[in-house]
Amino acid sequence: MNLTNILFNSQLRNNNNNTVYSTNDNNDDHVVVVSDDNHQMIGMMSKMGKYSTKVVVKSSAHVSYIVGKQGSKIRQIRQETGTFIQTPVNGEEPIFVITGDKDNVLLAKNKLEEAANEFDFNIFVEACTYKDGDRIRNNLFLPARYIGLVVGKKGSIIKRIMDMSGTTIVTPKVNTLNGFKIHGTTGQIRIAIDMIKDHILTTSNVMIEEQQPNQVEITLIIKDLLY
Known part of the structure; x- marks a missing residue:
């Protein structure tokens, strides 16, 4: 893990009061999540060339499925993509925030979206087969x-x-x-x-x-x- 990830992870890991900043008019990409206690992180992330985006899923049920038992699935995605993924907690909007190198972030985003679609398919089939x-x-x-x-x-x-x-x-x-x-x-x-x-x-x-x-x-x- 490089210095950027260490700084970013330590700043976000135990902080639930984060502010979301967007540099895109449609608010879909280039989102940086920063602790309210240290807004200087925005400048640090920009200078170090980090890229952030968010993935919005439909419900907390989707979040639970993507995260997996005791966080097993989300840990695997983090390891495979080398990104930092902030997961929403109960009571928050079901939004994941991914930060890292752009290609890795886009790969992680794709994996999260695939997992959400997989969950939709599973519950659809399960409900359709009930009679x-x-x-x-x-x-x-x-x-x-x-x-x-x-x-x-x-x-x-x-x-x-x-x-x-x-x-x-x-x-x-x-x-x-x-x-x-x-x-x-x-x-x-x-x-x-x-x-x-x-x-x-x-x-x-x-x-x-x-x-x-x-x-x-x-x-x-x-x-x-x-x-």
Whole structure:
């Protein structure tokens, strides 16, 4: 590891209060993540010719899959590409930041995107192959910090949603992929998802955007309202 990586890694490893700077109008590339305590790192990284970019994935579930058990997958990507990869923590937006030589950064970015696509494919196939009469399964993803709110104390909220919608809902385990697996008819699943959204909206000062990239996966994008 060279001096640049040592300085950059030591500055970022234990700091969760980072500022993202972009030198590109579309905010996709050339992103440098710098500790709020030391903005001089921007100049150091520029002089040493380091290149940074970010990879945005759809959910914390994708982050968990890419990182792997105890960080095994992300460590392998770091070693194979010789890059520093900052991973998001629970509660943060699902954005990876990669820093290193440009060719290596682009290689690492490609590997992260491939892993995210692999996760999408796996859950799609798993859900599509589930069949129980007219009952199907949908995967519902939402930010990890809202899982406890939806489940409720001793499962009270999620049980009520299941009873009222006629669905069976498998709750994600703590520190694992944060997708709810909802089993039922198409109509029952729709009722359950709407009830989950209503519960979040009535208990939090947020707005919710629903995204459905395919027939078996729904992601709730939840944003705080600032006023």
